[in-house]
Amino acid sequence: MSKIYIVGIGPGNPDYLTKKAIEKVKNADITVGSKRAINLFDELNEKIVFNVKDLTKKLEKAVDLAKSGKKIAILSTGDPGFSGILNPVKEISKEKGFDIDDIEVIPGISSLQLAASKNNISWDDANIMTFHGRENTENILSTINNGKKTIALPSGKVKDMAKFLIDNGISKNRQAIICERLSYPDEKIVKATLEEISKSDFTYMCVMIIYEK
Secondary structure (H helix, E strand, C coil): CCEEEEEECECCCHHHCCHHHHHHHHHCCEEEECHHHHCCCCCCCEEEECCCCCHHHHHHHHHHHHHCCCEEEEEECECCCCCCCHHHHHHHHHHHCCCHHHEEEECCCCHHHHHHHHCCCCHHHEEEEECCCCCCHHHHHHHHCCCCEEEEECCCCHHHHHHHHHHCCCCCCCEEEEEECCCCCCCEEEEEEHHHHCCCCCCCCEEEEEECC
């Protein structure tokens, strides 16, 4: 039976995998994902590994395989519905004539959720956003200035995001928390001003929390 499971794998530590995610991958004919994502699973059948450069090509191949009758599990970091691969897979499926009703999403724990819990922040007291693909500067700034904490996925380097905010009128003294490599053994949580962050280096695996004292 043709089926695509878009499986949220959480922040990267196997402790945050759901039983449902493990079950769907175990029973899939083919699992598609990054090397880091695939390595989280002990039991899987055939696999297809993608990277940033060939992501679209591999997703297209996954949809073609599903159309041929295979059960496909596509791994998505965090939760597929937030800055994940749900939308790209749906768009490719429409282009290729694969029935959207045959796509099932298995939600995962996002790094935003983990960042909030690590810092004792309630979801109903925060803005949740991603800077990925955001070009509306005015909208970003108005959100950050609405008096709530903002939990966000940066786009590119964290220090460049800090510079972007400062250059667009956010105070260089605005407080922020950088949650880096959450759930990994080398996890770090750094509290600093935007100015200090703009002069520091972090890996790409970060969540920013921007707030006022």
